[in-house]
Amino acid sequence: MLRLEGVTKSFGGKRAVDQVSLVVPTGQLVGVIGRSGAGKSTLLRMINRLGDPTQGRILFGDTDITQLKGRALRQWRARCAMIFQQFNLAGRLDVLNNVMMGRAFHVPTSRALLKLWSDDEKAQALSALESLDMARLAGQRADTLSGGQQQRVAIARALVQEPDIILADEPIASLDPRNTKVVMDALLHINKHFGITVVCNLHSLDLARSYCDRLVGMAAGRVVFDDVPAALTDAVARDLYGLEAGEVVGEAPPVLMPVGARPGFALAGS
Numbered sequence: 001m002l003r004l005e006g007v008t009k010s011f012g013g014k015r016a017v018d019q020v021s022l023v024v025p026t027g028q029l030v031g032v033i034g035r036s037g038a039g040k041s042t043l044l045r046m047i048n049r050l051g052d053p054t055q056g057r058i059l060f061g062d063t064d065i066t067q068l069k070g071r072a073l074r075q076w077r078a079r080c081a082m083i084f085q086q087f088n089l090a091g092r093l094d095v096l097n098n099v100m101m102g103r104a105f106h107v108p109t110s111r112a113l114l115k116l117w118s119d120d121e122k123a124q125a126l127s128a129l130e131s132l133d134m135a136r137l138a139g140q141r142a143d144t145l146s147g148g149q150q151q152r153v154a155i156a157r158a159l160v161q162e163p164d165i166i167l168a169d170e171p172i173a174s175l176d177p178r179n180t181k182v183v184m185d186a187l188l189h190i191n192k193h194f195g196i197t198v199v200c201n202l203h204s205l206d207l208a209r210s211y212c213d214r215l216v217g218m219a220a221g222r223v224v225f226d227d228v229p230a231a232l233t234d235a236v237a238r239d240l241y242g243l244e245a246g247e248v249v250g251e252a253p254p255v256l257m258p259v260g261a262r263p264g265f266a267l268a269g270s
């Protein structure tokens, strides 16, 4: 279980994230929504420790993530995979070697730098690619792939990290509607099939409503909504997004798996 307790991040005098408290049970698919600048990326980055909170604690089980250093911090980053809007692949490497980089957390640095992967590790990477229908492109250079294919490689790389949690920061923001669906279906599959907790920043409200078990709405760094998608009425959406509301409420592609019989969720402090 991931627990945020009064997490605040200030840049200069400005609070990008302001006193956020949340409990995310294992296996939940949480969508973090809110207008641009609401603090969604800053929040996710602190969970991965790409940024440190100014105040508050982030716990995973009994471990205080905010106190981790050195090897323990690297181990946490292995357990907490991150997926970015811009994929962050090594363009000149082939697909398989990009996926293998997810294993770099688990092997000596020298072995990762020399790309000395074992047969088992390669098989694991191929299996991750296969689950995303990408194995046939294993030998292709990453920079020759479409955006949707690149994001699937990034998801496969996250999978071979064998993470407990995946943080996805606007993973579909650069994709067309077809690839958006492929990538969101992949995240949903990973969440439901492997039970990996997914926390996903999303700009599209309809996608968030279609795919997530729970929505956390942020405005000016604070959590202003935290409930099941059905509780997010258009009126609440308008409050969250203001003038942007029309832009973020559109047609969402149909989901691979129907929402329903999803794991329960706990509100902050419950």
Ligand SMILES: Nc1ncnc2c1ncn2[C@@H]1O[C@H](COP(=O)(O)OP(=O)(O)OP(=O)(O)O)[C@@H](O)[C@H]1O
Residues within 6 Å of the ligand: 011, 015, 016, 034, 035, 036, 037, 038, 039, 040, 041, 042, 043
């Ligand atoms: N490194 C930084 N230095 C200064 N201010 C920052 C930094 N990172 C974020 N901010 C500010 O913190 C606030 C929250 O930014 P953040 O990127 O977390 O929002 P967001 O909800 O993810 O927005 P978007 O959807 O546009 O990515 C914004 O006002 C932003 O300008």
